[in-house]
Amino acid sequence: MLDGWIRPRIDPGLNRAGAWLAARGVSANQVTGIGLALGLGAAGAVALGAFGLAAVLVVLGRLADGLDGAVARARARTDLGGYYDIVADFAFYAALPLGFAFSGPALPAAFLLAAFYINGASFLAYAILAEKRGLKTRAQGEKSLFYSAGLMEGTETVAFFLAMCLFPAAFAPLAWVFGALCLVTAAGRVAEARRQFG
Numbered sequence: 001m002l003d004g005w006i007r008p009r010i011d012p013g014l015n016r017a018g019a020w021l022a023a024r025g026v027s028a029n030q031v032t033g034i035g036l037a038l039g040l041g042a043a044g045a046v047a048l049g050a051f052g053l054a055a056v057l058v059v060l061g062r063l064a065d066g067l068d069g070a071v072a073r074a075r076a077r078t079d080l081g082g083y084y085d086i087v088a089d090f091a092f093y094a095a096l097p098l099g100f101a102f103s104g105p106a107l108p109a110a111f112l113l114a115a116f117y118i119n120g121a122s123f124l125a126y127a128i129l130a131e132k133r134g135l136k137t138r139a140q141g142e143k144s145l146f147y148s149a150g151l152m153e154g155t156e157t158v159a160f161f162l163a164m165c166l167f168p169a170a171f172a173p174l175a176w177v178f179g180a181l182c183l184v185t186a187a188g189r190v191a192e193a194r195r196q197f198g
Contacts, residue, residue, distance in 0.1 A: 010066065018070020028072035028081045032088050035064030039092030046099030046165065054099070055165035061092060062158050089154075090120055096161055100171050108175035115179035115186075122186040122193075123148060129197050148192065150185035152178070 021031065038061030045054035065088070072081050093116050101109035126148045160178045164171050 011070075014066045014070040015073065018067050018072075019074040021067065022071045022074035026071060028068045028075065028077075029084055031064050031068040031071050032081070032084045035061050035068060036088040036091060037061075038064060039088070040095050042161075042165070043092075043095035043099035046096060046168075047102035049103050049168075051165045051168045054096075055162055058096070058158065058161050058165060062154075065089065065092075065154075086124075090116075093120075093157065096164075097175065100164065100168075100175070104168065105172045108172040108179075112175040112179040112182075115182035119150075119152065119182040119186040119189075122189040123150075126189055126193055129193065133197070135196075148189055150189055152182050152185040156181075 038057050042054045042057035042061060045051070045057060065085070068081070068085055072078070094113060097109045097112045097116070130148070160174060164174050167174075
């Protein structure tokens with residue numbers, strides 16, 4: 001929901017940093033790998049109860065996630081790089097709730113993972129059909145696949161993850177609310193797919 005608003009505000013700075021990194025020989029795939037490592041490190045920190053460290057790693061990992069596309073735009077965008085980026089995103093989105101399952105109540109973490117799975121399926125299936133129909137959008141910035149907007153997008157995910165790390169005692173209610181909003185997003189996307197592709 002907020003990605004379309006935040007992207008124009010952060011992209012100029014990311015693009016400058018990405019161009020600087022690209023000029024020094026850093027590849028977008030390397031930045032994606034660093035971002036994934038930071039995200040998985042955040043999940044490990046959560047599992048160990050180091051929630052402050054986890055919050056810092058979430059921010060750094062998401063910064064790297066924004067930088068990889070900027071580096072790719074400065075050097076050369078590739079389909080494989082776009083593929084790596086989305087796989088790394090989904091791996092991070094799965095890992096953090098799993099870390100909370102180790103350190104706290106497992107049922108809310110399982111619910112959140114199930115909601116992510118359903119929402120992710122609606123997102124990727126929509127992208128496939130959009131590609132098949134030749135649909136384009138830049139509402140969430142320049143992406144390697146069609147990004148269908150929804151209530152819960154990357155900005156909201158980072159905000160919830162940071163809230164969970166900063167207030168770990170509130171993980172369970174945050175996970176229930178976040179998971180429910182992800183299911184609402186998936187339902188909205190299914191309705192939009194019916195309207196667009198039916």
